[in-house]
Amino acid sequence: MSPIAFPPKTISEQGRAERPGLAGWLLAPALGWMGVFFLLPLALVFAISFASRGTYGGVEWTVSVANYLNVIDPLYLKIVLRSLALALATTVWCLVLGFPLAYYIARLPARWQGVWLLLVMIPFWTNFLVRTYAWMFMLRTEGLLNTALIGLGLIASPMEILYSTTAVLIGLVYGYLPFMVLPLYAAIERLAPSLVEAAWDLYASPWAVFRRVILPLTKPGIVAGCLLVFIPSLGAFITPDLLGGAKTMMVGNLIQHEFLVVRDWPFGSAIAFVLMGLVLIGVMAYVKAEESDRGQKEER
């Protein structure tokens, strides 16, 4: 029988058992791709993180945890903590700005929803680097923002925003906001408006409606959006590089620096794995908390 066949008409347990090969064949391209281009390099980086730097920047295959101990060095730890704080701030800002926007879009008439979602995604049509350069023009001392504010008489002298943490934050929030808005939109769109009205009718103030009904029922979207923003902004390096200047090095820049400038691949790999470990621990702690929360609910 050919490996690609029509699925059985009724998907019963029996029907599935009869064709164990079909699902496997359909999965093969994706699994193969992930294996060759994701798992394999990851394993390589993991291996390198235990090696040491050769005299001329190569990899010397020794086994030691020296690189990991190096990460705990206050100099590097500070960068990691600063990056965590910035990624957290980016996530919070994206959530605060993205939730009302997603809510607004989800409650528009269906034909307008598409238009608005398109507007949210349009920035993706332009290269990210180009858009970051555009922000440099906006934020610099003689830039659009300062010129406009001075023109309006709101400030007397230009603000020094470019090459600061604020500039990086603005750039990151700008860059990752769509990743927050889209999952939030999907979650809010599924929330029946009658549930909001029911809570309102049952004496809930607008804030209580939000906290007791909207928030718990859109939580999966909030979690997805936060992960989609937090993880890439933690490792971001283009935005901090261009908007933050040399003063505010983030962990993404540090890794880039170790690989491309210092040519210390083993140390760069170790930092990358520490970063991954931190994210993984965070996500698992959340999942654990969620499970015990659900367990308690079901017991009651």
Added chain:
Amino acid sequence: MAEVSVEIRNAVKAHGATLAVDHLSLEVRRGEFFSILGPSGSGKTTTLRLLAGFERLDQGDILIEGRSMRSVPPNHRPVNLVFQHYALFPHLTVFGNVSFGLEMRRLPKEEIRSRVASVLDMVRLTPKQDRWPAQLSGGEQQRVALARALVNQPSVLLLDEPLGALDQQLRQDMQVELKAIQEQVGITFICVTHHQEEALTMSDRVAIMHQGRLLQVGSPQEIYEAPASSFVAGFIGVSNTLRGRIARFNGTTCDVTVPGLPTGQAIVARPSAGAGVGSSVTLVLRPERLHLSNEVRVGGFDNVLEGRVSKAVYNGSEMQYLLSLADGISWKARVPNVGEGQKKFLPGEAVFVRWNADEGVVLTE
């Protein structure tokens, strides 16, 4: 006279270019089961949403227990709504759903527990209080929705098509149960429905709405037996109509001449107020009020028309006949099945349709 619980004064609400509610005035008495009946788009749901506070009046006012609701948001109104598709909170158990309103009003925990327990007992859901809404049947979800609203002891309970999502058998059981619960708690119920049998069965009074306007308010019997317009007559139950003109008055009755009937044959009817000689009128007759016979004269009836059976349908409890009368007029008749000796008419058979003057309604248009 019973006290007024809800008063709608000249309410206007526009949706775009059309008036969803068009100068509506209405009084609902305290403790009464009041239904607003109308086809979809009649403005009945908008009226309910205006009462709940989800929509704002363009003009007019709504008073609940004498207090204007114009600037009162839903969470401060003494009303609760049973939503059409129940709108139960999926992340809360039955208990969590029912206690929601009391928790929002920050009542003491002990009081919340006892009030939820007693209302769950009333709707027979005590054993299910820890279930999630998704684990309940449609009828159980409906009762949770009812309990969630009733537990707050509102001045007025609003119901939006409360039985619309239930199957026929359950719907009929719930009609009786809902009415019983309403009598037990004594709260004013305002129920919006497009289902006329539901409205007639449960309500103390019924309002008929059409195109944003109120057509008639009255007891189910008044609405059914004395419809104020041919729209009401057609919307409530099945009705047969004849158009004609009043020829003369004979004391309490009048003669109506109908084009198409043999000359000289007038229909004897009881005139409506305000009708005069020459008024053009519509005569409305309910199918179950018609008496069928093979003979012209058996007992004294005021009116006899000759016709032919074009269709006969056996319906268990009754026979339904489609009759063709003179000049293409088609009527329906219903005869209850009372026993073996009863005459059944066959398609094609000639029949005489007979009725008395006071069994028809004359509408002046």
